[in-house]
Amino acid sequence: SSELTQDPAVSVALGQTVRITCQGDSLRNYYASWYQQRPGQAPVLVIYDKTTRPSGIPDRFSGSSSGHTASLTITGAQAEDEADYYCNSRDITGNQPVFGGGTKLTVL
Amino acid sequence: EVQLVQSGAEVKEPGESLKISCEGSGYNFNIYWIAWVRQMPGKGLEWMGIIYPGDSDTRYSPSFQGRVTISADKSTSTAYLQWSSLQASDTAMYYCARPLWENYADYPFDHWGQGTLVTVSS
Numbered sequence: 459s460s461e462l463t464q465d466p467a468v469s470v471a472l473g474q475t476v477r478i479t480c481q482g483d484s485l486r487n488y489y490a491s492w493y494q495q496r497p498g499q500a501p502v503l504v505i506y507d508k509t510t511r512p513s514g515i516p517d518r519f520s521g522s523s524s525g526h527t528a529s530l531t532i533t534g535a536q537a538e539d540e541a542d543y544y545c546n547s548r549d550i551t552g553n554q555p556v557f558g559g560g561t562k563l564t565v566l
Numbered sequence: 567e568v569q570l571v572q573s574g575a576e577v578k579e580p581g582e583s584l585k586i587s588c589e590g591s592g593y594n595f596n597i598y599w600i601a602w603v604r605q606m607p608g609k610g611l612e613w614m615g616i617i618y619p620g621d622s623d624t625r626y627s628p629s630f631q632g633r634v635t636i637s638a639d640k641s642t643s644t645a646y647l648q649w650s651s652l653q654a655s656d657t658a659m660y661y662c663a664r665p666l667w668e669n670y671a672d673y674p675f676d677h678w679g680q681g682t683l684v685t686v687s688s
Contacts, residue, residue: 548673
């Protein structure tokens with residue numbers, strides 16, 4: 459099991475807002491990054507340093523963090539946002555990167 | 567344009583050896599670490615280890631230490647992941663990934679290879 463815990467599945471109605479969370483003690487000390495992985499494709503970085511979007515990532519994606527929980531929010535979810543989402547930070551020892559177990563987002 | 571291009575899918579039998587590759591282009595390969603990430607069928611992402619091509623400094627996840635070898639060839643801008651004796655449990659997609667910042671051996675990873683599917687079956 460991962461040191462970063464995510465809900466296995468979340469659903470959202472088209473155009474609505476959804477929050478995907480990631481919990482772990484290491485998040486008190488280290489920023490979270492988030493990746494989107496569509497079926498059959500490599501992961502794509504969508505948020506890093508807790509809140510920063512790489513160029514080319516739509517502004518409907520945003521990140522936040524509080525205590526031991528990091529969150530990825532999609533405001534106005536689109537059909538193309540249906541994918542697996544992984545959080546990424548450091549393990550509790552701080553020695554290496556670790557990924558959350560992933561959340562499968564379904565857009566209804 | 568930064569690109570990481572990985573070698574093609576492999577089908578191997580248990581006990582065989584294997585070396586897969588990841589060729590970087592569009593940037594100074596020597597000053598960016600390259601990580602390897604495993605994704606078993608239907609499962610999540612696992613960080614395996616990372617190498618600095620400039621001096622071959624390599625770090626492994628304890629979960630993969632001793633089970634795989636990560637290397638790099640500066641002259642061809644290529645990183646490698648190899649096994650000396652494959653097991654069925656090594657069946658997975660393997661990705662190489664580059665950290666966002668140069669000389670930075672850590673997440674986040676902003677460029678990824680397309681993945682290499684390794685199937686180990688008798």
